[in-house]
Amino acid sequence: MQNLNFLFAAYSLIWFALFLFLLRLGRKLTSLERALQRLEEKQAGS
Amino acid sequence: MKSIKPLYLALAVLTFLLIEGALYMALLQAPTERTMGDVQRIFYFHVPSAWVSFLAFFIVCIASIAFLRTGKAQWDRLAASSAEIGILFITLVLLTGPLWAKPVWNVYWTWDARLTTSLILWLIYIAYMMVRRYTSDPERGAKFAAVFGIIGFLDVPIVYMSIRWWRTLHPAPVIRGGGGLAPEMKQALFFSLFAFTVLYITLLLLSFRISTLQQKLQALKHSSRG
Numbered sequence: 001m002q003n004l005n006f007l008f009a010a011y012s013l014i015w016f017a018l019f020l021f022l023l024r025l026g027r028k029l030t031s032l033e034r035a036l037q038r039l040e041e042k043q044a045g046s
Numbered sequence: 047m048k049s050i051k052p053l054y055l056a057l058a059v060l061t062f063l064l065i066e067g068a069l070y071m072a073l074l075q076a077p078t079e080r081t082m083g084d085v086q087r088i089f090y091f092h093v094p095s096a097w098v099s100f101l102a103f104f105i106v107c108i109a110s111i112a113f114l115r116t117g118k119a120q121w122d123r124l125a126a127s128s129a130e131i132g133i134l135f136i137t138l139v140l141l142t143g144p145l146w147a148k149p150v151w152n153v154y155w156t157w158d159a160r161l162t163t164s165l166i167l168w169l170i171y172i173a174y175m176m177v178r179r180y181t182s183d184p185e186r187g188a189k190f191a192a193v194f195g196i197i198g199f200l201d202v203p204i205v206y207m208s209i210r211w212w213r214t215l216h217p218a219p220v221i222r223g224g225g226g227l228a229p230e231m232k233q234a235l236f237f238s239l240f241a242f243t244v245l246y247i248t249l250l251l252l253s254f255r256i257s258t259l260q261q262k263l264q265a266l267k268h269s270s271r272g
Contacts, residue, residue, distance in 0.1 A: 003085035003149040010088040010145040011073075014095070014138055018245075021134055025252050032259040039266045 054252065061248045064241035068094075071234035079231075088146040090234050094242035095138040096164075100202050101246060102132030103171065103195075110195035113188065119261065122188045125195050126178060127253035129171055131246060136168045151215060159212035163205040170198040 072090030079086035105128040113121035143161065144154035155161065174194045181187030209216050227235070 003083055006085050006145045006149050007087055010142040011069075011091065013141055013145075014091055017134065017138055021249070025249070025256060028256050029252070029259070032256060032263060036259060036263050036266065039263065039270065043266070043270055 054248075054255075057244075057248045057251065061241070061245050064237075064244050068234075068238040068241040071237050076231050076234040077228055082150055085146055085149050088142050090238045091242075092139060092142045092146065093235060094238045095135045095142065097239055098242045098246045099132045099135040099139060099167075100206070101243065102128045102135065102250075103167070103199050103202055105250070106132065106171075106174075106195040107199035110192035113192045114196075119188075120258075122192065123257040123261065124250075124254055125192065127250055127257055129174055129195065130253060131249050133168070133171050133175065135246075136164065136171065140164060140168055156215060158216055159208040159214045160205065160216040163201060163208045167198075167201045167205055170194075170201055174198055 068090070072087050076087065076090065078084055106125045109121045109125035109128065112118070113125060143164075147156070148154050174191055177194055178187055178191045181190060208214065
């Protein structure tokens with residue numbers, strides 16, 4: 001087992017980046033769906 | 047979880063399982079490379095990341111051509127979604143490469159043809175996103191970005207061919223390049239390439255759905271004002 005710190009750093013980086021990207025997409029999707037729902041309800045009410 | 051459709055959920059589960067499989071094959075099943083040791087295992091995620099970035103920029107190019115020909119906003123949204131994912135993966139390539147290079151070449155970075163052309167590719171698509179974001183007229187911005195997306199793709203074959211055209215430190219290509227790989231290593235690499243391709247499709251569908259919702263929201267706001 002040689003240079004495991006580099007291997008660990010590379011794989012951690014990939015997972016961290018993918019996790020952040022997915023989190024960002026998930027948050028965007030949730031907030032957009034909420035905003036759309038609110039607007040549709042508002043339009044239906046008026 | 048109410049908002050996630052069954053298709054997205056199934057695709058997400060499949061992607062997760064495939065990535066876990068790729069991780070198992072890369073870290074546990076593939077044999078240790080004799081000269082480089084365990085650090086060579088970075089290769090099983092570094093190469094698929096590069097592949098996904100090339101695929102993503104290819105989709106940007108195709109969608110940009112379709113947008114300029116038809117003027118349909120959905121093509122522009124597809125190009126933008128794919129560019130974002132391409133940037134993510136080319137960033138991973140540029141970060142994991144030096145982590146492999148340090149123990150093997152004894153430097154994190156060298157102005158080698160493959161590394162330099164990859165950095166240029168990253169800069170091209172960062173500029174592409176900036177054109178999209180900072181042009182005051184969104185329609186003009188989309189057209190500029192489409193042209194940028196088509197021209198920018200020209201760097202992809204240059205990156206790929208750079209190790210054949212110039213003398214570089216970068217290892218020879220594994221596929222059609224004479225780079226000898228043990229069958230178990232090839233198996234791990236091809237599985238990882240497949241898993242990353244499915245990951246790209248999942249991310250693209252999710253990102254495209256977000257941009258579709260954004261457009262729908264803007265249209266609704268516009269109609270409620272008018």
